[in-house]
Amino acid sequence: MNEIKEISSLQNPLVKKILMLKEKSRERKKSGLFILEGQRELELALKGGYEVDTLLFHNALITKEAILQITSHLKYAVNLISVSKEVYQKIAYRETTEGLMAIINSKSHGLDELGLKGNPLILVAEAPEKPGNIGALLRTADAANLDAVIIANPKGDIYNPNIIRSSVGCIFTNQIATGSTSEVLNFLKSKNIDMYCAALTASGSYTNVNFKKAAAIVVGTEATGLTQEWLENSTQNIIIPMRGEIDSMNVSVSAAIVIFEALRQRGF
The missing domain is CATH 3.40.1280.10 (SPOUT methyltransferase, trefoil knot domain)
Incomplete structure (x- = not known):
C-alpha cells in the first residue's frame, strides 16, 4: 500500500512547484510534468496511458479509500499526499471540485x-x-x-x-x-x-x-x-x-x- 503523506503549509516546496507548473509553460516543458484536477480528467488520463507522479487530495472532499481505489490497479508507485483545506484552496482551479489533483508525466507528440x-x-x-x-x-x-x-x-x-x-x-x-x-x-x-x-x-x-x-x-x-x-x-x-x-x-x-x-x- 502506498504511504500517504500530509501537507498543511502553504510554504511547502511541493505547493510552490504545483503553482509553477500551473502558471509557467517553461516549467512544464523543463520538468516533463503537468497538473490536472478532477476525477473524470484523471480517469481519462489513465485510460489514455498517462503515468501519474503524485496524487494530492483533500479528505473533506474525497476519501482516502477512494484515492486508494483509484490507484489500486496501477503497476507503479504513486506519491499520495493529503493536503489541508488552505493548501487545497491555494492550488485548486475551481471552487466546486472533487478534491483531487494530480501531477502527471507528459508525453511527446511528434x-x-x-x-x-x-x-x-x-x-x-x-x-x-x-x-x-x-x-x-x-x-x-x-x-x-x-x-x-x-x-x-x-x-x-x-x-x-x-x-x-x-x-x-x-x-x-x-x-x-x-x-x-x-x-x-x-x-x-x-x-x-x-x-x-x-x-x-x-x-x-x-x-x-x-x-x-x-x-x-x-x-x-x-x-x-x-x-x-x-x-x-x-x-x-x-x-x-x-x-x-x-x-x-x-x-x-x-x-x-x-x-x-x-x-x-x-x-x-
Whole structure:
C-alpha cells in the first residue's frame, strides 16, 4: 500500500512547484510534468496511458479509500499526499471540485508517433491561441472519434491547465501531434492525405467536397485565417456559406460543421 503523506503549509516546496507548473509553460516543458484536477480528467488520463507522479487530495472532499481505489490497479508507485483545506484552496482551479489533483508525466507528440490506420480523418489547427478554442476543438474531435488532431505552429504547450479544463479531459482521449506548418504539410503529403483548408478565397462549399478518402480538415485562427503556405498546398479550399452579415464563425463551431459532414459522407 502506498504511504500517504500530509501537507498543511502553504510554504511547502511541493505547493510552490504545483503553482509553477500551473502558471509557467517553461516549467512544464523543463520538468516533463503537468497538473490536472478532477476525477473524470484523471480517469481519462489513465485510460489514455498517462503515468501519474503524485496524487494530492483533500479528505473533506474525497476519501482516502477512494484515492486508494483509484490507484489500486496501477503497476507503479504513486506519491499520495493529503493536503489541508488552505493548501487545497491555494492550488485548486475551481471552487466546486472533487478534491483531487494530480501531477502527471507528459508525453511527446511528434508527428512520427501518430498511429494512423486505414482511411484517416484528421483535424489540423494552425497556430490556435485561445485555450478555450483549443479545448473545444479537442472536444469536437473526441465526439467525432477523429483519428488525430495536429496542431501546426503551436503558440504554447498543450498541457496548459486552461486547455485541459476546457477540453474536459479530451486532451487525453485524442491522438495529438504538433509540428511546424512545413513539417505537418510534409507529413500529410507523405501519407497521401488530402488537405481541405477553410478559407474565404478561391473556396467551394464544404458540402461539395468528397471526404471519403484520407483527409485532413485544416482550420486557422479566427483573426487571420490560414497562412499562405497552407493555401498554396491545399487540395481544395472550402467555405461554409453564410446567410447573415458576418463572414466567419468560431473556429471550433466551423470545424465541427465540416467534420460531421465528413462523417455523414463516410456513413457514420
